[in-house]
Amino acid sequence: MPFSFPPGRARIAAATACALVLTTLLGCSNGGGGGGGETASTTTGPSAGSGTQVTISDFTFQPASLTVSPGATITVVNDDTTTHTLTATKGGAFDTGDIDPGKSATFTAPSKPGDFPYDCTIHPFMKGTLTVE
Numbered sequence: 001m002p003f004s005f006p007p008g009r010a011r012i013a014a015a016t017a018c019a020l021v022l023t024t025l026l027g028c029s030n031g032g033g034g035g036g037g038e039t040a041s042t043t044t045g046p047s048a049g050s051g052t053q054v055t056i057s058d059f060t061f062q063p064a065s066l067t068v069s070p071g072a073t074i075t076v077v078n079d080d081t082t083t084h085t086l087t088a089t090k091g092g093a094f095d096t097g098d099i100d101p102g103k104s105a106t107f108t109a110p111s112k113p114g115d116f117p118y119d120c121t122i123h124p125f126m127k128g129t130l131t132v133e
């Protein structure tokens with residue numbers, strides 16, 4: 001019956017289009033939502049004490065960004081020719097106080113994870129960030 005063909009085809013075409021759209025959507029959400037977060041592949045967590053150090057040289061914190069474990073002990077070496085500090089810029093999270101040239105000091109990282117920007121109170125343009133995770 002020629003009467004029933006066109007609607008039938010249209011329905012099939014529509015159904016096919018739907019299926020394609022659904023497949024695409026499902027494929028997308030499957031692909032994007034599958035991750036369970038990172039597992040311990042890049043755990044560079046020296047648990048307190050294995051060479052966690054910031055060196056101050058030429059009015060610069062090196063490295064400027066440091067990631068440590070909660071409560072880690074961090075040694076700050078002043079390898080410069082003038083006195084510096086390494087002081088958290090918010091909440092007084094940590095502060096080495098004055099470190100004379102050629103001297104070093106230690107401080108304890110915060111126990112809660114987060115980013116803790118710091119600077120030198122004597123030279124506020126000196127900046128760095130301690131990340132606790």
Ligand SMILES: [Cu+2]
Binds near residue numbers: 083
């Ligand atoms: Cu300084």
